[in-house]
Amino acid sequence: MDFFDRFAVPHPSFLIYASMVGIGLTMLAIVVGITYFKKWGYLWREWITTVDHKRIGIMYLLTALLMLFRGGVDGIMMRYQLSMPENTFLDSQHYNEVFTTHGIVMILFMAMPFIIFFFNFLVPLQIGARDVAFPRLNALSFWLFFMGMGLFNLSFIIGGSPDAGWTSYFPLAGNEFSTSVGTNYYMIAIQIAGIGTLMTGINFITTILKMRAPGMTLMKMPMFTWSAFIANVIIVFAFPVLTVLLAMGTMDRLFGTNFFTTDNGGMDMLWANLFWVWGHPEVYILILPAFGLYSEIIPTFARRNLYGYKSMVASMVVISVLSFVVWAHHFFTMGQGPFANSIFSITTMAIAIPTGVKIFNWLFTLWKGKIEFTTPMLYSVLFIPLFTLGGVTGVMLAMSAADYQYHNTMFLVAHFHNVIIPGVVYAMLAGMTFYWPKIFGFMLNERLGKWTAWLLTIGFVLAFIPMYITGLDGQARRMYTYSESTGFSLLNMVSFGGAAIMAIAFVLLVYNIYYSIRYSPRDIGNDPWDARSLEWSTHTPIPEYNFAITPQVASTQAFWDSKKNGHELFKGEIEKIHMPNNSGLPFIMSCMFFVFGFAMVFSIWPVVIVSLIGILACLVYRSFEQDHGRYISVEEIKETETRLRGAKK
C-alpha cells in the first residue's frame, strides 16, 4: 500500500481531479484521433524521427504555445485568488504549488522553447546553411527538453507539484520542509530539459561559427543571428552550473547528503548563490534573442538599415559578460554585508548602460523612417517604452540599500513581468507573426493581430503597474492572501481585471490562428513583408534543403541588396546536396530518460538501473552506427525548384 500511496497527489482538490479527468480525456482523444485518421506512421516518419531544423523548430513552437496556456492558467488562478482579501479559492499549499509551477513553466518551458524555436527555424536560414551543425543532436535536444517538460507537468497529477518557488531555495526545498516528491520533480525534470538546452548551445555555436554562407563575415551576420550566437554562448557557460546545482539538490533530497542542509556543515546560501549564477544569465538568454528579433522587425518596417550595427553587437557582448557578475543582486537582504552588496549594486546598474544603447539604436532606426504599423511593428513600438519602464525599476531594485524595502514584494513581481512580458513575450509574438508566412505559407490576420497586441498591452498595464504600488506599500510576494485592513484589495482587483484582459488577448490569438488558417490567402510569395535578410530569399514553403544554391553575401542586408542594389545572391550551378538521414534514436533515448527521471523521482531503483542501461545502450548503438546521410540529386532539386516557383508568381 505504502508504495502506491506515494503516487497520489498529497493535497488533492476538486480542481486537480477535474484537470486529471480533462488531461486524461484529451490524451485519449488525441490517441483515438491519430489512430482513426491512420496518422501514426506519418507522425513517426515526418516528425518524431525528423532531424530537419525547421520541423524541430515547429515542435518547439507548439510546445511553447501549449505551455503558455498552462502557465497562463496558473497566472490567472493566482490573480483571482488575490483579487479579494481572505479569498478561499486556493489555500496556501495550492497557492505555493501554483506560483512555483507558473514560474518554472513560463521561464523554462515556455520562454526557452520559444526562443529555441527561433534559433532553430531562423539561424540556418539567416546564415544560408542547409541545417545545423549536428542535426541529430538537435533532435536529441528537442526530445530531452520535451521529456523534461512532460515529466515536470506530470507532477501535477502524480505525486504532487513542487511548492518551494521557482528558485527552490534550501532549506525550504529540503526533505524536512518539502515532504512530497514535488521538489524531486523539480530537480530531475529540469535536469533532463537542461541537458537538452546545453546541447542546443553547443550545436548553435558550432553552426554559426562554421556554416555561414560565403562572404558572411561575423560582422555581416543578421542581428538575430548575432543575438542567438551570444545567447548560446551564455547557455554553454551558464547551464553546466545548473547541471551541478540540480545534481547536488537531487543528492540532498534522495541520498541524504548535506550540501544545503542546516546541519553537518551544509550551507543553504550555496544554493542561492549557484542558482543565481545560472539564473541571472538565464534571463539574458531570454532577452537577447528577443532584442535580436526586434532588431529584425524594426528595420524592416521602418524601411531603414538598423542604426548602429557595431554598437548593437558590442552592447550584447558587454551584457553577456556583465550577466555573470551580478547574481548577488537577488539576495541583497540575505546577509553578505555592505561591501559585497555595493559591488553587486554597481555591476547591476552597469547593465542598464548597454541596454540603453540598444534602446537608442532602435529609436534612431525609427527616426525619419517610413514606419509601417504592421502587427510585429506594433509590438516592437509598444515594447520600447514599456521595457524601458521595467529597466528603470530594475535599476531601482539594484540599489542594495533601497532593495530592503522592495525585495520579495509585489514591486519585484511587477519589475520582472515588466521586462519579461513586453521584452520577451512581445518579441515572441511579434516574431511569430512576422515569420508565420515563411513557416506556414499564409499570413495571420492583421486586424485581429493588432487587437491582440492592444488588448495584451492594456491587460498588461492594468495587471502589473498596480503591483508596483502595492509592493511599495508592503504587499509581500508569494503570499496567498491578505486582510481587508491592508487596503490592497482595490488594486488587486484591478490586477485581476488586467489579467483577465490578457487572457482574452490570448484567446484572440488562438482565434486568429484558426481564422487565418481558414481565410488567409495562400498566394503571398516568398517575401510578403518586403524584408531584408536571407531567410526571405528562399521559397515558401521552404524546401528541405533550404537553398538550392548557397547564397553569396556581401553586406548585413544581403537580400535587400539583391532586391534594390543589384547584388547577385545565387551564383553558380545547382549541385547535389548532402542531407542527414532521419533517426528514431533521439526519441527512443529521450523516452528512456523520461522513465529514468520518473523512477528517480519516486526512488524506484530497479527501474532507474534498467533505464540507465537503456540509455547507455543507445549511446553504444550510436557509437557503432555508420550513417553517412544521403544525397538529393540535381534532377530532384531542379524539379522541386520549378514546382515551387510555379506555385506562385
Added chain:
Amino acid sequence: MKVDNSLPLEYSTEENNLKILGFWIFIGAEIMLFATLFTAYFTLENRIGNGPSGAEIFEITPVLIETILLLTSSFTIGLGIHAMRLNKKKATMGFFIITLILGAAFLGVEIYEFTHYVHVGAGLQTSAFTAALLTTLGTHGLHVTLGLFWGLFILIQIKKRGLTPETANKSFIFSLYWHFLDIIWIFIFSFIYLKGMM
C-alpha cells in the same frame, strides 16, 4: 563526403571539422561544470560538521599512484594520436590499449580510495565537506569510466574499419577528452589533495 587529403585524417572532411569544434565547445561546458564543483568544494571544504577533515583522511600514496597512472595514460594517448597521423594502425591500437589499461588501473585505485574513505567514516552523508569531496572526485571518476567504454568502442572500430576519416576523427576527439580529464585531475591533485594535506 568530400575528403581533403592535404589535411590530417581527423580534419579531412567538413563534418569532422564541425565535430572537433563542437567538442571544444563541449569541453568549455565541462570546464564550467568542474569549475562549479570546485567552487562548491572550496566553499564547503572546512564545513566538516562532526566528520573528519581532509587532512585526517587523505593518503598520499594512492593519490600519487593515481596521478602517475593518469598522467602516463595522457602521454600514451598522445603517442597513439601521433601513430594515427603516421597511419600506423597497429601502433595506434597498441597505444590505445595501454591508455585504457592505465585508465582502468587509475579507476581501480580510486575505488580503493573511496572504500577507504567510507571505512574511516567519511561517507557521502557525513558532512558537507565529504559530500563535496566525493561528488567532485566521483564526477571525475565517472568521466573516466565513461571514457574507458568510449575508448574501447573506438578501439574496436579501428580494428574493424581501419583508420578512416571517421575513426580518426573519433580517436582524436577521444584524445582531447582524455587530456582534459588529465588536466582536471591535476587541479584535483593540487587544490584538493595537496592543499588539504598541508
